[in-house]
Amino acid sequence: MKALGVAVALALMAGAAQAEETLALYNWGDYINPEILTKFTAETGIKVTLDTYSSNEEMLAKIQAGATGYDIVFPSVHMNDIMLKLGLLEKTDINLSPDFKNIDPANLRSKEDPTSSYCLPYAWGTVGVFYNEKITGPLTSWADFFAVPEKTGGKITLLDDMREVLAIGLIANGKSVNSADPADIKLATDYILAHKASVSAFSYDSMAMMTSGDIAAAHFFVGGNVFFIQMPEIKYMIPSEGATMYQENICVLASAPDKENAKKFMEFYLRPEIAALNVAQQYNGTANVQARELIPAEIKNNPNITVGPETLTRLHIFEDIGAALKLYDRAWNTIRTAQ
Secondary structure, X not given: OXXXXXXXXXHHHHHHHHHOOXXXXXXXXXXXXXXXXXXXXXXXXXXXXXXXXXXXXXXXXXXXXXXXXXXXEOOEHHHHHHHHHOOOEOOOOHHHOHHHHHEXXXXXXXXXXXXXXXXXXXXXXXXXXXXXXXXXXXXXXXXXXXXXXXXXXXXXXXXXXXXXXXXXXXXXXXXXXXXXXXXXXXHHHHHHHHHHHHEEEEOOOHHHHHHHOOOOEXXXXXXXXXXXXXXXXXXXXXXXXXXXXXXXXXXXXXXXXOHXXXXXXXXXXXXXXXXXXXXXXXXXXXOXXXXXXXXXXXXXXXXXXXXXXXXXXOEEEOOOOHHHHHHHHXXXXXXXXXX
């Protein structure tokens, strides 16, 4: 009887371990409010793990190299399209969920998934310039930004991101950030090279450097505002010449081991109060229209975060540029290796 009892206990333990549900997220660093994950687990019993990446290219390379175990990724919309073409994403029919009515049609930006039958629009924002006004004075343009070292002695940084950096050169020359014209890409390259001597570093760590006072201005994502709530001297601006905007989507990998749990998470995120939680921590925009009424006033009323129609006309969003990506790769290599 004792042996039978032990066997039953072991079987129950094995069953419990097998029944434990999980969900593995692979997201941009510090890009989801931990409270959302806690609430999801409390409500569903699904244990969530989170790994992070610093660029779309890093994430894609890892998935293509055979990384397994991840259920959900959060690609920018142009990378969403690339991954769909590569067959890396699972169709979820999230657009058929009742709460999908909360999603702003303006955020259905994917060229390959225009109805969002695969991925869910998640977050959007701008990529502009943070600056310490005590050092730099007011800045309004890319020209002002690049002039900071010469005029004030302060250091500046650019993102370590091929398309974001080349976009500055394209925008400054009145070109599309998705141009495939070699002449346009050369103009952009030459523009960045002409200003490279002013740039102290290409980095994703510039918010820490702004906080410590090591740099005076930085090219960075709008969400960086969260670091400076107690530092009113740090301002954020969208340059007058124009800037980029981004949109990240929630996508389920075709290789996901827990597709059902991934769909549950997407449906959970469709709730306005959940989407609003992320905005409150990330200081960026949401595709969830109802959530926009729930976000903190300091975000809702900040024209550099909740941008108006005029600013929107100056913003560019990346698209999949196909074979032209090789031209950008060569241009980026030239920029990064130039002395």
